[in-house]
Amino acid sequence: MPGRAGPRRPRRGNRGALFVIAVLLGSSGLIRIGTGAGHALANATVAETVEAAPDGPVCEPDAGALAMLEDLRAREARLAAREAQVEDRSQALTLAKTEIDEKLAALVAAEDKLAATLALADQAADQDVARLVAVYEKMKPKEAAPLFAEMDPDFAAGFLARMRPDTAAAVMAGLDPKAAYTISVLLAGRNANAPKN
Structure with a gap:
């Protein structure tokens, strides 16, 4: 039977399958068109509902909620007012x-x-006293x-304390014994009240 050529017979099974596939594709398209139209119709209904909403409030708010x-x-x-006051005070401070730092x-x-x-002034005063002490030291006792x-006596003790000891001794020897004693006491006690620490 290999060499047999003859008229071919058409297969009928293929036509039935093609028909089923065509029906399925068509019904799928109709379903898609139907659901799309449903969405379009639903959107139109929602738009009409939104446009038809009343202008006033839908529900009355609670009086307690309004008070709150x-x-x-x-x-x-x-x-807000307190915050503004705090900000003003901060700027003032x-x-x-x-200003305080500058002052x-x-x-x-x-x-x-x-x-x-x-x-x-202290240095000038010390220089003046040193000069006067030098003058007294150059004088004859x-x-x-x-x-x-x-x-x-306090003033005299201050000068004698700055003078050289030999010159101060010669001047003290020429003083009245009572005046020399008073000056000696002042010289001895000059640093008695100085802090020890």
Whole structure:
């Protein structure tokens, strides 16, 4: 039967399968068109419903909820006002701190200048006293003794404490014994009250 050529018979099983596939595809298309139209119809209905909604509120709010809302709004306003006050106070404090820092710096500068002036004055006074001590040391003890006798004992003791010991001794020898004793007591007690530590 290999060489047999003859008319072919058409197969009928293929036509039935093609028909079933065509029916399924057609019904699938109809279903898709039907569901799409359903969505389109539903969207149109929703749009009509939204457009037809009343202008007023749908439900009346509770009076307690309205009071609470008003309380919250009032509290928010108070907090905003308080926050503004705190911000203003913070700015005022910053400004005051800046002014205080500037004044403090000016005071420190003035204090330094005053300390320098006082140091200069003390140095000048020490130089004047040292010069006067040198003058008294160059005087003859017999000429210096009457001057020291006329001075206040504290003042005389201050000069004698700065003089060389041999010159101070010669001047003390020329003084009245009572004046010399008073000056000696003052010289001995000059540093008695100085701190020990």
